[in-house]
Amino acid sequence: MKISLLLTCTADLLYPASARASVEVLEKLGVEVKFPRLQTCCGQPWLNTGNLEGARRLALHTLEVFEDAQTVVAISSSCADTVRNHYAELFPDSPALRDRFEALGQRTYEFCQFLHLVVGIKKMPRHPDPARTTYHSSCRTLRGIGLRGVAEEYLAQMFVEDFVPLPEQETCCGFGGSFSVKLPEVSGRLLADKLKNITTTGATRVASLDLSCLTHLSTGARRLGLAGIRFLHLAELMAGALK
Amino acid sequence: MMKASHNFRKASAAAVADEVLGAAVEKTATLLFSGRASAAARYPGFEELRDWGRSRKMEVSGDLWRFARRFADRLEAAGGVAHYARDAREAVEIVEGIARRLGAVSAVKSKSMTAEEVSLNEALLKAGVAVTETDLGEFIIQLAGEKPSHIVAPAIHKNREQVADLFHKALGSPPGLDVGGLVQVARKTLRERFLAADIGITGANFAVSETGSIAIVTNEGNGRLTTALPPVQIALVGIDKIIPKLYDLTGILTLLTRSATGQVVSSYVTVITGPRREGEEEGPRELHVVLLDNGRSSLAAGQFREMLHCLHCGACLNSCPVYRAVGGHAYESVYPGPMGDVLSPLLWGLDAYADLPDACTLCGRCAEVCPMRIPLPEFHRRLRVLRTDLKGKKAAWKALVPAILAGHPMLYRAGLKGMRRLLSSGPGLSGLLKAGPAKAWSLCREAPRPGEGPDFRSWWEQRQKGPKGDTDEQG
Numbered sequence: 001m002k003i004s005l006l007l008t009c010t011a012d013l014l015y016p017a018s019a020r021a022s023v024e025v026l027e028k029l030g031v032e033v034k035f036p037r038l039q040t041c042c043g044q045p046w047l048n049t050g051n052l053e054g055a056r057r058l059a060l061h062t063l064e065v066f067e068d069a070q071t072v073v074a075i076s077s078s079c080a081d082t083v084r085n086h087y088a089e090l091f092p093d094s095p096a097l098r099d100r101f102e103a104l105g106q107r108t109y110e111f112c113q114f115l116h117l118v119v120g121i122k123k124m125p126r127h128p129d130p131a132r133t134t135y136h137s138s139c140r141t142l143r144g145i146g147l148r149g150v151a152e153e154y155l156a157q158m159f160v161e162d163f164v165p166l167p168e169q170e171t172c173c174g175f176g177g178s179f180s181v182k183l184p185e186v187s188g189r190l191l192a193d194k195l196k197n198i199t200t201t202g203a204t205r206v207a208s209l210d211l212s213c214l215t216h217l218s219t220g221a222r223r224l225g226l227a228g229i230r231f232l233h234l235a236e237l238m239a240g241a242l243k
Numbered sequence: 244m245m246k247a248s249h250n251f252r253k254a255s256a257a258a259v260a261d262e263v264l265g266a267a268v269e270k271t272a273t274l275l276f277s278g279r280a281s282a283a284a285r286y287p288g289f290e291e292l293r294d295w296g297r298s299r300k301m302e303v304s305g306d307l308w309r310f311a312r313r314f315a316d317r318l319e320a321a322g323g324v325a326h327y328a329r330d331a332r333e334a335v336e337i338v339e340g341i342a343r344r345l346g347a348v349s350a351v352k353s354k355s356m357t358a359e360e361v362s363l364n365e366a367l368l369k370a371g372v373a374v375t376e377t378d379l380g381e382f383i384i385q386l387a388g389e390k391p392s393h394i395v396a397p398a399i400h401k402n403r404e405q406v407a408d409l410f411h412k413a414l415g416s417p418p419g420l421d422v423g424g425l426v427q428v429a430r431k432t433l434r435e436r437f438l439a440a441d442i443g444i445t446g447a448n449f450a451v452s453e454t455g456s457i458a459i460v461t462n463e464g465n466g467r468l469t470t471a472l473p474p475v476q477i478a479l480v481g482i483d484k485i486i487p488k489l490y491d492l493t494g495i496l497t498l499l500t501r502s503a504t505g506q507v508v509s510s511y512v513t514v515i516t517g518p519r520r521e522g523e524e525e526g527p528r529e530l531h532v533v534l535l536d537n538g539r540s541s542l543a544a545g546q547f548r549e550m551l552h553c554l555h556c557g558a559c560l561n562s563c564p565v566y567r568a569v570g571g572h573a574y575e576s577v578y579p580g581p582m583g584d585v586l587s588p589l590l591w592g593l594d595a596y597a598d599l600p601d602a603c604t605l606c607g608r609c610a611e612v613c614p615m616r617i618p619l620p621e622f623h624r625r626l627r628v629l630r631t632d633l634k635g636k637k638a639a640w641k642a643l644v645p646a647i648l649a650g651h652p653m654l655y656r657a658g659l660k661g662m663r664r665l666l667s668s669g670p671g672l673s674g675l676l677k678a679g680p681a682k683a684w685s686l687c688r689e690a691p692r693p694g695e696g697p698d699f700r701s702w703w704e705q706r707q708k709g710p711k712g713d714t715d716e717q718g
Contacts, residue, residue, distance in 0.1 A: 007699060009649075013659050014666075014691050019699040035703050040655040046646050048605060050627025053639065054646030061650040143607035172564045176604025180688075181680035183601065185256035188687030189265075189568045190604075219688035 001119070002032045004069035006062075006108070008079040009041040010211040018211065018233035022075045022111055025238045029119055039065045042074075044082040048177050052090060059087045063104055071118065072108040075233065076211040080110035081144030110141070112209050112234055116150045127158040127241040134166045134203035135234075136194070136217065138210035142170060151209055151234050158241045164201040168193075175216035191220040198229065207234045251598035254573035255565075267402045268392075268570040275396070276561040278505020279612060286501060296498045297616050299491050300552035303452070307543045307551070310452040310485045311534060317455030321517030323530040331361035334535050338363060338444070338477055339370045341531055345475060347372050347441035351433075353459065353466040354378035355446025356394050356555060357479045357535055359577045363444070374444070375436040377465035379429055386413045392571030394578065395503050395557035400570045433465070443473035443527065447480040448499065448554075450532070453488040456516040457532060460499065460509045467513050476518070476527040481535050483551040489514075495554070498614035503556040538590040546625060547589055552615040553582050559609035559619055565602050574599065581609040581619045588626055593633060600626035656700070663693045 003026065011019045023033050043058025062083065066072050074080040087101040115121045135155055141147050155163045174180065174190025181187075194217065198206055206229060208214050218231040258264060283289045303310045315325035328334035342350070350372050352358065364374045364385075376385040380397040383406055384390065391397030398406070406425055410416040416428045445466060447457035457478050459466040470476050486495055492514070500506045519526035542550055560566045560580030571579035576587040576596065584603055588596040603623040610619050631639060648654045665672060676685040684690070696702070 009655075009659070012699060013662060014693050016696055016699045016702060017694045020696075020702055023703075037700070038652045040652055041649045043646065043649075046642065048624065048627070049642070050600075050624065050629070050631040051639070051642040051646070052628055052631075054643050057643075057646050057650045139604070139606035139608070143611060170608070172604045172606035172608070174564065174604060176606070179601065179604045181683040182598075183252055183255055183565075184683040184686040185252070185259045186565055186568050186602075187604075189259045190564050191687060215691050216688070219684075219691050222689040223687060 001030065001071070002034060003071045003073045003114070004034045004036050004066055006042070006066070006072050006074035006079060006083070007035070007039060008074055008076045008211065010079075010215065011075055014215060015211050015233065018235055019075060021233065021235040021239035022073075025115075025235050025242060026073070026111075028239075028242045029115065029121060031119060034069070036065045036069070042079045042082045044078060044086075045177060047082060047086055047090070056090050059090055059101065063087075063100060066104060066108075067100065070107070071114070072104070073111055073114045074108065075111045075235065077110045077138055077145055077147070077209045078140040078212055080108060080113070081140045083108040084145060110145050110147065110209060112151050112154070113145055113147050116147075121154075124154045124157040124238060125241050126160070127237060128243070129240060130159055130162045131205055132162050132164060132201070132203045133159050133205040133207060133237070134164050134198060134201045135169070136166060136173065136198075136206055136208040136210075136213055137169050138208055138213045139172050141209045147209070151207070154234065154238065155207060158237060164203055166201060167197045173213050173216055175212055177212070180216065188220075191216060192224075195220055195224060195226065199226065204228055204230065205237070206231050207237055208232075209234055249575050249596050249598060251573065251575075251602055254575060255569045255602070258569035258573040263402065263405075264400050264570050265568065267400055269567055270402075271393075271396055271399045272561045272567050275504055275557070276612075279502055279558050279561065280505075282501035282505035282507065283612075286497070289501070292494055292498060293614055293616055296495050296614060297552060299487060299495065300615055302487055303485050304483075304543055304548050304551040307482060307485070307540055310487065311482050314450050314452045314455055314485055315532075315534065317453065318517070318530075318532055319455070321455050322520070323455065323517050323532055326531060326533040328361075328533050328535045328537070330537050331535075334361045334479060334533055334537070335363060335366040337531075337533050338479070339366060341475070341477060342367065342370060342372050342442060345441055347475075349373045349375070349436070349440050350442040350444050351375050351377050351436050351440040351469050351473060352381075352444040353446070353461060353469040354381050354397065355444070355479055356391070356577055357446045357481050358444065359391060360481075360537065361479070361535065363479065372442070375433065375440070377433050377437070377463075377469055378461070379426065379463055379465075382429055382433065383409065386410070390572065391577070392579065393557060393560055394555050394580075394582075395560075400572065437468045437472050440473040441475065443469040443471075443476045445469055445476065445478045447478050447484055447532075449492060449495065450480050450485045450534075451487075451489050451492065451514075452485050454516055456489065456514050458492055458496075459513040459515070460496070460511070461513070462504075462506075462510040464511050467511055470513060470515055470527065471525050474527055475529040475531070476515075477531045477533065478515075479533045479535060481537070481539060483539050483553065499554045499556050502554070502558040502612065502614040542589060547585065547622060549615070549617045550582075550585055550589065550622070552617060553586070554614055555582070556614060558612040558614065562608040562612045564604060564606060564608070574602070581623075582617075585619060585622045585626065593626065593630055597630060600630060659698075663698065666690060666693055 043055040046054030084105040091097040174187040383398040393399040449458040518530035566580040584599040
């Protein structure tokens with residue numbers, strides 16, 4: 001099986017380790033990974049701030065880069081959601097383009113979703129370095145791409161009793177893209193609530209499938225001086241377990 | 244109602260800082276939200292019922308005037324009087340006109356957000372009619388001289404201690420009463436007003452086109468007293484409240500009460516078809532229904548048509564992280580929360596409520612619980628698009644330029660490299676954090692730090708040059 005990696009600009013800028021781990025996990029599980037180097041950003045920031053012209057440009061660029069790909073795997077849920085569920089509607093007046101975007105969306109997956117649905121991975125080995133771990137199940141994972149319980153199942157297999165579900169796990173962390181800087185006081189409140197829930201679990205690791213949420217949580221934790229907690233993409237923990 | 248320049252950031256920041264408010268809203272919203280979740284789970288086929296409800300409302304919104312005319316015809320055939328109000332002013336004038344003709348000096352009112360929308364109480368007070376709110380939450384709000392902060396639970400922002408204190412000061416009740424005591428005080432006060440009222444004013448949860456009936460859902464029985472005791476009833480009803488047939492009421496009521504409070508059915512459902520008939524001993528001699536448009540019909544033909552399907556159940560408010568953090572008043576509109584973010588700009592102008600489309604993290608929870616499946620997050624996005632269109636060419640270009648750069652692989656990579664360097668360097672960054680979005684970010688967060696090790700692209704290229712010596716065929 002061959003996939004083309006949709007790196008996402010967040011990983012490109014901030015999370016090389018998450019991207020490296022994603023490649024390692026995919027290869028370990030027998031997936032051949034390609035990396036189309038001309039890819040840039042999926043355009044989500046423009047889509048969500050009502051700048052459709054900008055979103056269309058980046059959608060078209062992404063289509064150009066990935067149209068030949070058999071399968072696309074994105075390593076952040078919100079970017080996968082953008083390609084899967086929002087590209088086609090950007091082109092209401094062009095049925096031909098809409099069809100192409102819909103086809104691209106149908107063969108685009110988020111990393112964990114791909115492992116579960118397409119590769120059919122049902123089991124993860126125990127992680128060699130156990131530590132109490134919780135999971136932030138991001139809004140776009142739950143309600144964008146509709147993935148519930150899968151990452152939690154993998155984490156429970158890797159960490160057994162060291163995996164602790166996060167209280168109020170379906171609640172937003174308050175990032176919301178431009179929301180975080182347009183309404184920073186409200187965003188900060190939601191962030192503080194989320195971090196409080198995280199600390200109550202006693203976890204020293206927080207895994208997620210959305211890199212934007214991880215950025216929000218980790219920078220907020222650093223502000224609060226929560227030094228003992230690491231924020232990781234699920235792939236990084238899987239890479240450790242599969243070594 | 245109209246706001247020259249509503250500043251949601253300012254209002255929400257103040258609300259977030261109010262811990263008593265936050266705790267009160269969180270407590271009740273959580274209760275209602277979990278009530279909705281279990282009520283939906285316990286009803287087999289609730290998801291199908293949502294689809295069905297939506298389809299019934301689609302039928303109405305697709306031919307709004309036909310259903311409205313038929314409602315008016317059937318109401319008049321049953322002996323009622325139908326009025327049509329194009330806007331808030333007309334609605335108020337119609338009600339004032341009726342009050343003047345009757346020489347009315349007092350009115351009792353059951354909860355109506357539509358009446359709030361047109362500021363009916365203020366107008367009637369000026370016309371010499373004393374209005375008493377009879378819904379307990381509304382009664383509290385009226386005593387406090389405030390506005391409702393939730394469309395179903397208007398006093399959600401107050402805790403018991405605050406209400407006991409208010410009753411003590413305003414009604415002379417003993418201090419520190421518990422909930423039961425407070426209810427008794429309200430009940431005694433209200434009973435006298437019910438008996439003395441010249442007019443009963445209500446809203447309606449539904450207006451049945453087929454029969455000209457209105458249906459009112461309450462939990463306190465105040466709706467029934469308001470419609471049974473005073474000699475004249477006036478119902479102010481948004482034209483979006485119309486449903487096709489009486490039969491539809493069963494399913495749509497189920498959707499409403501389960502979504503709003505988690506109840507199988509509310510304590511009272513009052514269905515009224517016309518005024519008191521010959522030989523009947525109860526009910527008003529006159530029944531007036533004022534059908535209010537106030538911008539609603541303009542939605543029927545456009546991309547926000549589904550807002551006309553809103554049951555005003557409040558489930559989206561209870562599910563919304565923003566609403567739960569700030570409560571209703573910060574929205575400075577009669578309609579707060581997700582449905583309000585969309586309705587307020589649509590009904591009263593995007594210039595008046597330019598910030599509200601941003602009062603949403605796009606988390607999608609509201610769409611998950613909306614009984615009518617209104618795509619509320621998508622509607623927030625669409626309003627942001629309309630707002631961009633309003634801002635003109637210069638602003639559009641300002642947003643487009645970074646997209647053009649980001650779509651160019653070389654420039655994109657160079658840009659990321661620069662940003663990575665900036666984020667990795669302490670001093671360069673501290674200057675950046677003093678301005679614009681970076682300043683807002685740094686209010687409660689540190690600057691992001693690029694992860695350790697080589698960036699992914701360098702790592703990938705190095706790897707491709709590895710032992711096998713072959714390179715990636717793409718790029």
